[in-house]
Amino acid sequence: FQPKTLAGRRVLLTAGPTSEVIDPVRVLTNRSSGRMGYALARAAAEAGADVTLVSGPVALPCPDGVERIAVRNAADMRAAVMARAGQADLFIAVAAVADWGIANPSSTKLKKQPDGQPPHLDFVQNPDILAEVAALPGGPWCVGFAAETGHLAEHAQAKRARKGIPAIVGNLAQDAMDAEDTELVIFDDTGHHPLARQSKLQAARQLVGWIAARLPR
Numbered sequence: 001f002q003p004k005t006l007a008g009r010r011v012l013l014t015a016g017p018t019s020e021v022i023d024p025v026r027v028l029t030n031r032s033s034g035r036m037g038y039a040l041a042r043a044a045a046e047a048g049a050d051v052t053l054v055s056g057p058v059a060l061p062c063p064d065g066v067e068r069i070a071v072r073n074a075a076d077m078r079a080a081v082m083a084r085a086g087q088a089d090l091f092i093a094v095a096a097v098a099d100w101g102i103a104n105p106s107s108t109k110l111k112k113q114p115d116g117q118p119p120h121l122d123f124v125q126n127p128d129i130l131a132e133v134a135a136l137p138g139g140p141w142c143v144g145f146a147a148e149t150g151h152l153a154e155h156a157q158a159k160r161a162r163k164g165i166p167a168i169v170g171n172l173a174q175d176a177m178d179a180e181d182t183e184l185v186i187f188d189d190t191g192h193h194p195l196a197r198q199s200k201l202q203a204a205r206q207l208v209g210w211i212a213a214r215l216p217r
């Protein structure tokens, strides 16, 4: 049994990787199973929220009582989020959004050249969805995620400041990636709040409780 700490609240989340087209058979993507975002969507629904999950391509079933919007690339994820962010009370950005898209995707399969010359790809920086939502006047309370390979507190707090969000959840990428368990640290303007190493669902439930206690009415 989970306490209904988010009853009557509208929660929007992103989860999973995004997938940027190179050609009809190749993509540029991030390593993300989507498990943490899906666990959070489930935990928010258990807590009584009305939950919409904008998800990149993952191999996970949609949690009970959650509305899932399936997207592939960052541009589509952004459009799906921006269409709904104004109505949300809380936005939790868990997706591992590709930082770059391909500016010159090929409509036909790129072929290996006889001279061994590799293809030339131009990259474009993708929109920062979380920063855009955070900048919306009267927008939802925003929580970000920061997966780092070291200097967790430093990088997480810098991201929190740069994106202008009240809270960011840090974890070590090498720990969390493809793993069942996770060890999270919440960073806000009062400092850091470490959570125990536990399953992603348990961590998600704890995090939802922490957020619910701070969410403005």
Ligand code: C5P
Binding pocket: 014, 074, 093, 094, 095, 096, 097, 098, 099, 126, 127, 128, 129, 130, 131, 143, 144, 145, 146, 147, 159
């Ligand atoms: O600094 P970085 O972009 O890695 O911060 C990660 C956080 O920002 C995550 O919450 C992620 O979901 C979000 N993000 C986003 N759009 C991007 C890149 C990251 O919403 N283009």
